[in-house]
Amino acid sequence: MNAATSGGYDLVISGGTLVIPGVGQIRSDVAIEGGKITAIGENLASSGAKEVFDAKGKVVLPGIFDPHTHISTERSFEEESETETRAALIGGTTTIGIFLRSLKESYNIHLPIFRKLMDENSYVDSVFHPQIFTAEQIAEIPQYAKDFGIRSFKFYMSGMPGVVDSITDDLLLTGFKTVAALGPDMIACVHCETGSLIDQARVELQKTKEGTLADWERAHPPEAEALAIQTALYLAKIAGAHLYVVHLSSKQGLEVVRTARRNGMRFTVETTTPYLGLESSDSNGFLVKMVPPIREKSHHDALWQGFAEGSINTVGTDNTSRARATKKPEAGLHGARPGIPVMGTHLPALLHYGRERGVPLEILIDRATRAPAKVYGIYPQKGTIAVGSDADLVVVDLELEKVVDAKYLNGFSDFSPFEGKKLKGWPVATIKGGSVVVRDGKIVGKRNGRYLPRQARNAAPDLEWLRRPV
Ligand SMILES: [Zn+2]
Numbered sequence: 001m002n003a004a005t006s007g008g009y010d011l012v013i014s015g016g017t018l019v020i021p022g023v024g025q026i027r028s029d030v031a032i033e034g035g036k037i038t039a040i041g042e043n044l045a046s047s048g049a050k051e052v053f054d055a056k057g058k059v060v061l062p063g064i065f066d067p068h069t070h071i072s073t074e075r076s077f078e079e080e081s082e083t084e085t086r087a088a089l090i091g092g093t094t095t096i097g098i099f100l101r102s103l104k105e106s107y108n109i110h111l112p113i114f115r116k117l118m119d120e121n122s123y124v125d126s127v128f129h130p131q132i133f134t135a136e137q138i139a140e141i142p143q144y145a146k147d148f149g150i151r152s153f154k155f156y157m158s159g160m161p162g163v164v165d166s167i168t169d170d171l172l173l174t175g176f177k178t179v180a181a182l183g184p185d186m187i188a189c190v191h192c193e194t195g196s197l198i199d200q201a202r203v204e205l206q207k208t209k210e211g212t213l214a215d216w217e218r219a220h221p222p223e224a225e226a227l228a229i230q231t232a233l234y235l236a237k238i239a240g241a242h243l244y245v246v247h248l249s250s251k252q253g254l255e256v257v258r259t260a261r262r263n264g265m266r267f268t269v270e271t272t273t274p275y276l277g278l279e280s281s282d283s284n285g286f287l288v289k290m291v292p293p294i295r296e297k298s299h300h301d302a303l304w305q306g307f308a309e310g311s312i313n314t315v316g317t318d319n320t321s322r323a324r325a326t327k328k329p330e331a332g333l334h335g336a337r338p339g340i341p342v343m344g345t346h347l348p349a350l351l352h353y354g355r356e357r358g359v360p361l362e363i364l365i366d367r368a369t370r371a372p373a374k375v376y377g378i379y380p381q382k383g384t385i386a387v388g389s390d391a392d393l394v395v396v397d398l399e400l401e402k403v404v405d406a407k408y409l410n411g412f413s414d415f416s417p418f419e420g421k422k423l424k425g426w427p428v429a430t431i432k433g434g435s436v437v438v439r440d441g442k443i444v445g446k447r448n449g450r451y452l453p454r455q456a457r458n459a460a461p462d463l464e465w466l467r468r469p470v
Pocket of ligand 1: 068069070099318
């Protein structure tokens with residue numbers, strides 16, 4: 001810890017309890033200059049700071065890094081790069097990973113525009129994970145990496161009819177080899193579900209006409225997830241690729257993860273706050289419909305166990321914006337559209353459900369900050385509170401209770417799958433790029449989000465779960 005020596009800070013966050021992943025909880029001030037953290041120590045506020053934020057009685061966390069979001073699922077990229085990142089910032093998220101989608105065209109057409117929009121419109125910083133669907137796109141991966149500073153790509157083993165295409169196992173292997181050849185820091189993200197099992201399940205499900213949210217679980221059986229993880233692990237091993245399993249949703253999937261880790265496989269697993277916070281018996285019904293589905297309690301319990309023990313390493317949202325009118329919950333089992341807006345509830349849901357389960361605060365925050373920042377090559381710029389790191393922080397009142405209402409989440413969505421639930425633990429301020437930009441749920445500062453091109457590193461990310469099996 002560096003103590004204050006000079007003063008003249010732009011901003012001091014004083015009197016709070018810092019939660020620093022890998023270090024612990026420390027009562028300390030944080031001083032900021034030029035958008036960076038420049039000192040951590042006691043009584044920094046007394047040395048003539050331009051602005052002091054009183055965080056007494058609060059915890060101060062690294063800005064949350066949500067590695068799994070979708071922008072432009074309902075409205076244009078231009079609109080959602082503003083609305084969804086505003087919701088993120090107010091909820092305490094200061095950096096996002098965006099899964100870009102171009103089903104057929106080269107990303108060379110889109111990347112310059114996406115990058116410009118994230119520089120100009122966004123409230124938060126961002127990294128890109130282009131979703132790869134064709135052999136032509138695979139051939140261009142080295143160029144995307146070089147020209148746009150991209151170190152992570154995503155593959156769908158099973159897409160969604162009419163929305164997202166699937167990639168065959170042979171293309172997946174070629175994709176893994178292409179990614180792995182670019183260096184040990186490259187990440188291959190995979191949506192793991194086996195398509196033929198889902199096709200069969202969907203045919204069966206047609207027999208159920210009305211149905212409930214719980215029936216939707218049968219459209220995406222957990223066996224489809226478990227089998228696909230096994231396949232992806234095998235192919236990643238052949239290719240020498242770092243596999244990142246996105247949004248683990250089932251206990252069967254978790255069992256495969258545990259077995260593979262015991263066998264010495266090195267890979268990373270993510271889940272999402274909707275899977276940790278919601279169950280298929282939820283009274284919000286088809287407002288909560290998504291893919292893979294929100295499942296019943298035994299999966300929920302298993303995911304929390306996996307999270308606490310370290311089988312699950314990171315947590316994101318899988319945010320997909322929807323309006324109630326186009327979500328169409330009344331269209332039920334077959335008609336309601338999948339996808340849920342959860343940017344603004346990410347941190348409160350993690351804190352509320354995690355603390356209810358007795359998961360230590362440091363572990364909750366590590367999975368949402370340091371762990372994904374390390375995986376995606378932006379640590380220690382992001383994901384921690386340290387001298388030299390970007391001054392992205394969130395001040396949280398762990399005792400503050402609020403009933404979720406889309407009105408104050410500030411995305412464009414007019415509903416939340418968590419709506420009506422009382423969550424405990426909400427941000428009261430977000431500091432982004434060295435300024436207090438959110439106070440009590442309102443934007444009070446200038447937006448300063450930037451796209452973060454990533455440098456190639458000649459080393460695998462330093463991750464404890466890659467060094468030893470959990
Ligand atoms: Zn997703």
